[in-house]
Amino acid sequence: MEVPLLVTDFLDRARKYYGDEEAVVATTGERFTYDEFGDRVDRLSTVLQEHGIEKGDRVAVLDPNTHYHLEAAYAIMQLGAVHTPLNYRLTPEDYEYLLTDAGAKAIIADDEYAEKIDAIRDDVPTETFVATDADAVDGQWADYEALIDGLEPTYDRPEMSEDDVITINYTSGTTGDPKGVMRTHRTESLHAQLVTIHHEIRDDDVYLWTLPMFHVNGWGHIYAITGMGAKHVCTRGVDAGEIFRRITAEDVSFLCCAPTVLSMLGDYYEEHDVATEGDAPMRVTAAGAAPPESVIETVEETFGWHFRQLYGATETGPLIGTSATRRLIDEDSDSRFALKKRQGIAPLATEVEVVDDDGEAVPWDDETIGEILVRGNQIMEGYWEKPAETEAAFDDKREGWFHTGDLAVVDENGMIAIQDREKDIIVSGGENISTIELEDTLFDHPAVSDVAVIPSPSEQWGETPKAFVVPSSGDSQNPPVSGEELTEFTRERLASYKVVHRVEFVETLPKTATGKLQKYELREREWEDEESMVGQG
Template identity: 80%
Template sequence: MEVPLLVTDFLDRARKYYGDEEAIVATTGERFTYEEFGDRADRVSAALAERGIEKGDRVAVLDPNTHYQLEAAYGIMQIGAVHTPLNYRLTPEDYVYLLNDADVKAIYADYEYAEKIEEVREEVPTETFITNDTDAVSGDWEDFDELLAETEPNYERPEMTEDEIITINYTSGTTGDPKGVMRTHRTESLHAQLVTIHHEITDDDVYLWTLPMFHVNGWGHIYAITGIGAKHVCTRGVDPEGVFEAINGEDVSFLCCAPTVLSMLGEHYENNDVSTEGENPMRVTAAGAAAPESVIEMVEEEFGWHFRQLYGATETGPLISTSATRRLIDEDSEERFALKKRQGIAPLGTQVEVVDEDGTEVPWDDDTIGEILVRGNQVMEGYWEKPDETDEAFSGRREDWFHTGDLATVNENGMVAIKDRDKDIIISGGENISSIELEDTLFDHEAVGDVAVIPSPSEEWGETPKAFVVPANGDPENPPVSEEELTKFTRDRLANYKVVRRVEFVEELPKTATGKIQKFELREEEWEDEEEMVGQG
């Protein structure tokens, strides 16, 4: 029997079996059962339909991790409209591009960010504007709660097929204009099932939202947590004190985040007397970058949480691989932290291979470097109205495989370890140097709070490693370590050709909303006086 896979099934299931169970703990202090959650989503669907939104129309959501975003997402998708979540850390000019690129017909924007949309209102095609606090926003906006109160939860759900586009997720735009990643009911549904399996999500989980919901639909957790009948604990951003309070007060069992969030939590833990768990044991998944081993050790040894690494991309839902491989990691071994930071193995129904320039899989020797390619049901349909970029993403070393641009090795058990982005490999004097290896080494120094390593122009070697370091004391003018000391620190631990030759202390590193360091900004500044942004080493 073939039954279409639809994202609306997730909330439908939760309402049917968990209707009276608590679904959402809101940032406002309100609590909603799954039946109440579903009723509010129905009213969103009805209100949008009354305002002319039809199947296939794009509706944007600009919101931190509140209950409004969850209700808006399902309300949009239940009428077959295309859920288009936006990064709330962008500029008004960025929204002009995104809203026009997707030809967005309606938008819900949280009061804290609606003013950015109001500023460019005349430059976008959007006609319906909804917020959750009209008193805090200038211009003509409808109030979300008032709109729900005056709308009956009656709407006509259109016939939908699993191959239709139901959400567009925009990439971070780290190498140019953001691209709209088109995802179908099928890709979202199967990805959410993979997340549920490999994150071991169960109906008694309490999930804390620290990962942005806009980012690939919160890595699919707006579906997975909902469909399994677990509980959402919402936030308005990452506040370490608030995170620990929520973990204890709501007995949180699971969260996902970037490694930088774990570092923030670690700093707060060291300086305050806090409990790291409530009644439930805690587990955490990190992604966006490989967490330093010292951070993983802190999470497991000090916090008492179970750590796993996720590797992915917006184009893949994002799950490509995970280090959640209990039989391949000896929890009593000294190398367990090194293994847990690896990007890991492919989930069910997914092919992940590391291949050389000819498209041949590299040996599992943990030495030979190749590019990570992916095939799976969770991989995107393509880029919105960008056929050339879509073709490019699925061609190169192998046709019809998604090319990640990430360079990696594979160990004897098939566990992938990223060595660099293709463009981030430093080629110095003909030798390939992994910026990630250098960053991991520098992270081991107690005076280093954050770090990014890029190639810097060198007349002698073509390019040489340079580290941008955020000192642990947060003061780049008076760091607790010198450039010479950090150079020596790397020389004592690495081959001579890998040594960091240059160090610049900075107050912060440029990052995306999900914690990825935007190295291209550092490279552009570093190479602005050069004819091309690559050395000849």
Template identity: 75%
Template sequence: MHKPLLTTDFLDRARNHYGDQEAVVATTGERFTYEELGDRVDRLSAALQERGVEKGDRVAVLDPNTHYHLEAAYAIMQLGAIHTPLNYRLVPDDFEYILDDAGVTAIVADHEHAEKVEPIRESVPTELYVSNDADATEGDWEDYEALIDREGEYDRPEMSEDDVITINYTSGTTGDPKGVCRTHRAETIHAYLVSTHQEIRDDDVYLWTLPMFHVNGWGHIYAITGMGARHVCTRGVDAEGIFEAIRQEDVSYMCAAPTVLNMLSDYYDEHDPETIGANPVRVATAGAAPPEATIRAVEDEFGWYLKHVYGATETGPLITTSDCRRLFDEDASERFSIKKRQGLGYLGTDVRVVDEDGEDVPRDDATIGEIVVRGNQVMDSYWEKPEATEEAFNDRLEGYYHTGDLAMVDEHGMLSIQDRKKDIIISGGENISTIELEDTLFDHPEVADAAVIPAPSEKWGETPKAFIVPASGDPNDPGVTPEEITEFTRERLAGYKVIHEVEFVKNLPTTATGKTQKFELREREWEDEESMVGQG
């Protein structure tokens, strides 16, 4: 029997079975049950429909991790319109590009971020502007609460599981952002996979430290809701607030980029806070592999259980997990080296590592190839970019999304990312992994953060250069010399991998989701060169 897979099913299920249970702890101090949440969503759907929003229209949401974002997402999808979340850390020019590129009809914005949209209103097709606090928002914005102060009757259109229901824009680290189109079916299956691999249950208390705009919060706006679990919303991320929320709300599950884990570790070392409430805590991390020292701190000192996952905006995002408990002893320190890997493919997900000819690399944990993936959670296409879509799915291997990440595979098929194609260093004909170098640097007590890129070398073509944020916080007084860094890497790495160039910096350029924007460092380093030697 075939039943269409629709994103609206998640809230429908929660209302049906958990209507009287607490759904949301809002940043305003309010608490809503699932029936109350659903009623607010219905009233917003009705108001948007009354103002002309129809099936297929793109409606943007510019909001941190608040209940307004959750409500707006479901209200949009109930109309068959396309939820288009925006990164609130962007600048007006970025918003102008995205709103115009997607042809956005309406926008629901947080009052603290609406000011970035106001200057570009005349140059975008958007007609309806809604703020969660119109009085605090400059310009002509309708007030969210006033808008939903009405009966919640609306007409839900017929929807197909193959309809595009979300457009998530990429970080734009290599050019203009691209709109990643995802269908009801893709979002639903991804949420099912997240629920399984992240072990989400109805008694979970989920803390929103991961941006909801980032691939719909890795699908958690669906999975947490559909399971009838509880959302604890936030307006931002700070270490003290995270530990406090965990204790006060008995948080059981959260996501955190490696940079957030490092922030929590630093705060823990200084303040020794309580790290657990009434529930045991598990945390998912992704992006660059966290250093083993960070994983050790999270598990042995915080007492949390860490799951390392991997993916991209185009892939759902999640496609692999290192949570493979039959492959490590939970009491042995060796588990950290396994948890650091990106791991095994999710259920029903075909993840491969292939060479230039599209052939699988051997499982020798040494040969490097590109990660390609085929799965039901992978995107449908890039919004109005057929050529980019064709290239993304057919470069080395036809029909697979090409991630651009380079990895090795061990005997069990566990992935270990070594680099992005563009970030691999080719020095004197030898391939050098910047991730390996960065992980080595993280072991130095005077290094708080680091990024390694290829720098021009007259002798070798390229040589590794490290940009280091010192633990002292002062690049003028880093507590270590470049020569000592070089010697530190020489003692731990093969000779051709030694870092000879070091620059101490106050901070590293990052995207809103914590990814280091190495292209900025690379462009600056190579601006006087005719070409970039040795790019993969």
């Protein structure tokens, strides 16, 4: 029997079997059962349909980890429309590009971020603007609660195919312009099932949202936690004290985060007398970069939590590898923390290979470096309206495999460990930053003659952007601009997490005889005291 895989099945199942169980703890203090949560979703679907949203239309969501984002995601997808979550840390200019590129017909925005949209609303194709609190926003915004209050759910759910695109997630690329990663009902459904298995999600789990929901749909936890009938505990951001408070108050059992969040929790714990668990045992998954072994040791030995590392990308759902390999890691071994920080082994129904330039698998000797390639049912459909980029992502060293651009070694058990990156990208605190975008921005400053941006080691963020600048005067000792001024220059033009805080003035940049920039020389020098050429933090 063949039954279509649809993401709407996750909430349908939760409502059928867990209707009276608590589903969502909102940031506003409200609590909703799955029946109540589902009713709010149905009413929002009705509102969107009344505003002309149809199957295939893109609807953007600009919201932190609140119940509004969860409701909006399912309300959009129930209509067969395309959930398009946006990073809430961007600039108005970024949103102008994203909304235009996606052709977003409507947007649902948190009142804290709506003003960024208001600044560019006349320059985008978006027609419907909904704010979670319209009274707190200047401009013409419909109020979320007022729209759904007392409304009788009457929306029509269209017939959907598992091959329909149901969400677009934007990821930073090496070319600077973000690319919209298209994911179908099928890819999202299988992605969520893999997350459920490898994160061991149960119906009695209480999940604390610290990982942004806009990151590949919260690594699939929008679906997995809901489908299992578990409980969502929402947050508006990352605050170490608040995380510990919510864990103990709500008996949280599971959270996912960037490694830098674990470092923040460790620092906070050292300075405050706080409990690390409620009545439920805690487990945590980190991704974005491997944390230092000392952080894993603190998480497991001091906090008493079970740690696992996840490796992935927006294009892959994100799960490519996981260190949740209990039979391959001896919990009594001194090497267990070094093994747990590795990117691990492939999940079920997924093929991962580390290959050389000819596409041949490298030996499992933990020394030979190759590029990580992956294929599986959870891999993206392609990049939104970018066929050339889609083809390039899949058909280089091996046809039909997604090429990650990450360079790794493989140990005797098949566990991979990233050593470097082929792509011109920085991963800072779990966020991808295009070095080319930063270089283009710095080139706009009249005192910059030439520039190269590379990742620099950061104890807090794993990696942080560093700019090597050739000043227009040619004199690196007395440049016509300071590093602080260039930092401020990028701050005024880029999202906060992309700001260049480290600047080194140089006479020349390393280049080939044909003038091609050799960033690798700069990276080798910058990372010579580190274990690998990628950030850990």
